[in-house]
Amino acid sequence: MTPDDLASFVRNASEYGNLAGQQASLAEFSKQEGTFSHGNLYIYAYDYNGTLLAHPYQAKVVGTDRSGWADARGLPVIRIGAATASAGGGFIAYLYPAPEGGVVDEKALDTYEPKIGYVAPVGDTWWIGSGIYFSDMMPEGTVRPDVISDMIRLVEDAAAYGREQGSVKAFSAISNRSGMFVDSAGHYIYAYDYNGTLLAHPYLPEMIGSGLIENRDSFGMENIRALCDTASSGGGYVVFIWPNPDSEDREELKIGYVLPVDEEWWVGSGVYLSGITGEETVLSS
Template sequence: MKRCYLVGMVFLLVFAAGCSVPVEQEAVEENMTTRDLAGFVREAATYAKTAGEDAALAEFNNGAGRFSRGALYVYAYDYNGTLLAHPYEKDAVRTNRENWTDVRGLPAIRIGAHTAADGGGYIAYLYPAPENGSIDESAKGTYVPKIGYVAPAGETWWVASGVYLSEAAGPGREPYPEPVSAMIDLVERGAAYGREQGAEAAFSEISNASGMFVDPAGHYLYAYDYNGTLLAHPHLQASIGTSLIEREDPFGMKNIRALRDTAESGGGFIVFVWPNPEQENREELKIGYVLPGDETWWVGSGVYLSEITGEDASFPSPAP
């Protein structure tokens, strides 16, 4: 689905531990789209190039500045992973977070830097939801999906902002954008089918490319055991029976292992990198959802970031 989804009460947070932000302030616009978010970040990048790095960083660090619009604000990193600006978490500025990963192991800062270096674009990751006006990165159970946009601000640094996925649904589309809600429903139905009809029946139906677990938009289910062996897939028939547990994406994340660990912990969201066949198999971030079938197998599905933003979100060049 190539369309932008309206963003309601936008609440933007950043990659900064223990961040305290104005969570009760409203965004500038109630009907902001993901394109508006991109435009806001590009505006900040243009300002950085015209005002100069020092002046721009001072403005981005200013909680009352032109790029701190209530809950909408910009943060900045250099390409070495050092946080350069954040209007609400001054103590974290000048700390290096290059190797920071989200709760599932996605190296979000490196992905943001790579995307910015290639001209900018959308990213996705998991980040803690706010509680009592603050963010606690050590609270593993609070991580939820976010969508961000990044843009180069100069030769050595980049700027960004982000919105929680639940707030990217827009009016009347709660709690998530439609492709994500449909994907979650698909996974829930697949896990329930396996419990009701048995694992073998579930694997047979999941592997059927025209079966009940391939929806009109092309979303599908897959099933693995907890050793990472592929048990069912409508499009990777030749790999069924093969362990993919050591598969590693271009950024170094072992995504099958991370998906397995997510299912083993009870299931939920995960963001990972996977080739997109609609973009000539270029790598793209994918928001996934997995659930355990029983104690021996699990099931999952995913939505590419481009399905939510309506724009090509694949990586235009190989990751470092």
């Protein structure tokens, strides 16, 4: 399934919601064997206060306030989804566990995987969404898009380079805009210590040496802290919000990947959501 297929699936469900009415459509969206439930692909529904209205795998929390729910790294997914839906709908990204045996276990933090989502309004008072994992987007035997694999490979190469060549040489290479750690697709490496001090960056030379651990995005997520914490626990994915220089520095969701170099510092990179979906979603809190 492509991102465009996902968008069509959600828009069709939104049209169904408008035609069938809220009560009937919420009942349908709640069925694990319903018209809009196909294993990992399903519809969930919220009102704009953050109350979960329907979810085929989360029946126990339907009716509860989920406005403060965040993914395993601290991304406020429900608030971002609501804001995007209220602006007319669009793509989002987040980390989420896959259903196992008809159950989603949000407490199993080590099972969270990147998910590309799409949200759309239904009338004026509620909205719906769905999402696909990287594996759902790819041919059998391929686990993630090439753009993500290339980005991860760049991070792995930078971490290995740092361990082999030492920090001084690595910081110089990472900060070089025309160097080995800025690729043709626009991916680049950044380096921080675990206290959130920026050590190397090809596009933010004026910020090198600054402590950014308390940096917050427009939705309140401490993105640098989340990246640091992920690196210190062994590395992995983090979805966060960051200005996109290719779109006049407008804030955009970014799928990041970080790895520790040693006990002192770590490296990371990322792919903006629009680089996967081909469509920019304007974020507004």
